[in-house]
Amino acid sequence: MDIEHLKQLQEVDIEITTVSQEKFALEETLKKDEDGYRSAEQAIAEFNKNYEQLDADKRAKEAEIQQTNEMIKRWDTRLKEAKSGREYQAFMREINGAKKDIGEIENAVLKIMEDMEKIDKDRDQQKQQLDEIGKRLQQMSAQSKEKISFLAKQIEGFETERGRIAKNVSSGLLGMYEQIRKQRNVAIVAVKKSVCQGCYMNIPPQLYNEVMMNSRIIHCPHCQRILYYDAEDHGVVERKPKRNKKSRIDVEL
Ligand SMILES: [Zn+2]
Known part of the structure; x- marks a missing residue:
């Protein structure tokens, strides 16, 4: 995904x-x-x-x-x-x-x-x-x-x-991500209760429904950041377990 x-x-x-x-x-x-x-x-x-x-x-x-x-x-x-x-x-x-x-x-x-x-x-x-x-x-x-x-x-x-x-992200999407990140620092943000967590503006209901469906890349109409639906915030149990941060990267002194 x-x-x-x-x-x-x-x-x-x-x-x-x-x-x-x-x-x-x-x-x-x-x-x-x-x-x-x-x-x-x-x-x-x-x-x-x-x-x-x-x-x-x-x-x-x-x-x-x-x-x-x-x-x-x-x-x-x-x-x-x-x-x-x-x-x-x-x-x-x-x-x-x-x-x-x-x-x-x-x-x-x-x-x-x-x-x-x-x-x-x-x-x-x-x-x-x-x-x-x-x-x-x-x-x-x-x-x-x-x-x-x-x-x-x-x-x-x-x-x-x-x-x-x-490697898992298409080059077009990666380019878009880099572009937004360059301009906005944070490129991908959650939407909580219809509010973009990047610019704190409201997302139109129809767009919000689409974000919830999670079937395509959707940008905040106000700040252009990529939006994702925060299931945790709405009491929905996440399907995937959270990745373990510590085991992800092992750097030793
Ligand atoms: Zn926004």
């Missing part, structure tokens, strides 16, 4: 979707952690680069201070040999100006050192974060990967089962 096969097909498809979603969520979490690890690494590299730049700036300023000090020393020698008060004044002005420059450069060096200290602190914090993510990844990734491959195996099992069921 086509309807029965379609119901089985949908059951498997729902399982495939559910397990695929679980697998996808795990993969996403894993990916997020891996991305987090990578960006923490990048942030540390960026800190290192900035730190090195500041260190180079600092060394350049220190060299500048040294050069200026040497200049002061030379002027100081000439100052002592000054032949006039005017000459003395001129060297003195140079020396004072240079000392003022040194003061400014020293302030700049202090500022650079403060910046370096801040980077150092931030970098430590980032390293700690990297460590934490790294540890979590180490613990989680093996576990997650194992679970992901288990779920993949489960999906594979369902796919095989799906292939087996699909």
Whole structure:
């Protein structure tokens, strides 16, 4: 009976979707952690680069201070040999100006050192974060990967089962089922007390009678889903025993 096969097909498809979603969520979490690890690494590299730049700036300023000090020393020698008060004044002005420059450069060096200290602190914090993510990844990734491959195996099992069921459905009907499923997610639904369980609209009595007879494929006139009559809901005993879900697919870890 086509309807029965379609119901089985949908059951498997729902399982495939559910397990695929679980697998996808795990993969996403894993990916997020891996991305987090990578960006923490990048942030540390960026800190290192900035730190090195500041260190180079600092060394350049220190060299500048040294050069200026040497200049002061030379002027100081000439100052002592000054032949006039005017000459003395001129060297003195140079020396004072240079000392003022040194003061400014020293302030700049202090500022650079403060910046370096801040980077150092931030970098430590980032390293700690990297460590934490790294540890979590180490613990989680093996576990997650194992679970992901288990779920993949489960999906594979369902796919095989799906292939087996699909063989019993004509290609035209299968195509129709896929089409509705793509649009409505659920392609085949029960009718309970004249109500389509997909869109919850009423089915005309004549069509409902036909669904009850179960002799041809009938679509809901409102949502186009394929309808079946739910005998259980109406107190009618089902002829066929329910399939045992657990024994249907055996997937082992
Ligand atoms: Zn409907």
